[in-house]
Amino acid sequence: MPGAVRTHIISRFLNLEKDHKTSAVVTTSCLQLYRLYQPALTKQHLQLQQQLLQAVVDDQIETVKSILDIHPALLLDTPKQKLEIESKYTWQRFNLEGENTLTIAAKRRQLEMLGSLMPYVDKLQDQKLAEEIKADVLSKWPSYEHKEKKNEFYIPAEYIADLEAMIEVFKNETFPNGSGVEEKLSDKTKIALQQFRNKILPENAVTLAKSVQAELLLYAAYKIYDDYLDALGYGDKRRAYCRYIIGFIQSLLSPKDAEKWCEGLYYGIEQKQVIISERARSLKLVGGEDFYRSSWDSFSGLGGKYLCEAPRWRRGSGEAVEVREGRRGYCPRLLEKLCQAKNIRATKLLCSAQKIAHALKTV
16 A cells, blocks of 8 residues: 555544554554654654764664663654764765664664664564564665676676776876875876765765665775786886775775774684674774774875785785785675675574575575
8 A cells, every 4th residue: 555545544533643552553563654653753862863873874883772772762763854974984974864773784784783783673562563674674785786607796887987987097197296105196196086085975965875885896996906907007006096996995884894804804704703803893903003084085094095905915914005915806705705794694684584595595
């Protein structure tokens, strides 16, 4: 039944705004009705809602739990109008109108955050509603398409075009002001680089649907780098692409994913190491460097001076380096393994036991 028709019928016979008891029953009868008839939020609750969604975006799991333990109803509440949230780590700016804690975590592939929210879904009295919510959340989880007959992710054409354009920019860079890690790029390259950053990390808030998928874009950046390795030659051009493009995209990863990079992606994926050190939880690389940039427009640190190494090659995984090391194709395969592992865990987290086997076939 269309939402407008359902709303008209219910409103004709029930005054849900005044009859809170009936409203509570109706809103927990199915997910669609919950979205239509959320109880009105007080000013305090609106502030808590903003604080909660900020914590979800920034992977602040303990803060999320502390709020939901006292105000569990906020789990599914969505802002009725534009609500801008800027990540305190990635500096991404989101318009979260119409989103809730679960849809944010799902659309941004925040697996640990999603796992921390599931107990609150399971506590719902109506288990049918709980299963409906989980199915809805799973449908919003970007699992990434695979190329036909290839164990590679399908990369959006727009990502490829943007990255190839930057390859061309760095291929033509002459470093008129000197070379090395402290080189000053030509004005033409600076303009192109800023345009790339403004597109990937816009100054104005965007919806989650329009924001980049950082993991997939990073995968694409590694693939493009490997494809054009010879065209970039050796030395400064490779270093520039790695630091300014790959490093910058790394800085858009959510904090829990960043912890894995700080600890060393090689150890987590290839060595199956699951323990995250205190250093990595503090979002510091092996040498003590910060994983995240200091501001929205920063060109220092990650994305400017270095990138985070992924494979354990000549250098240790999790170290700050100027250029990617290792064999061609290794970093994309490492990311494929990471993303596939997250897909499987998300499916197990959100599916009932009898549906898991069937669902995993589509992951």
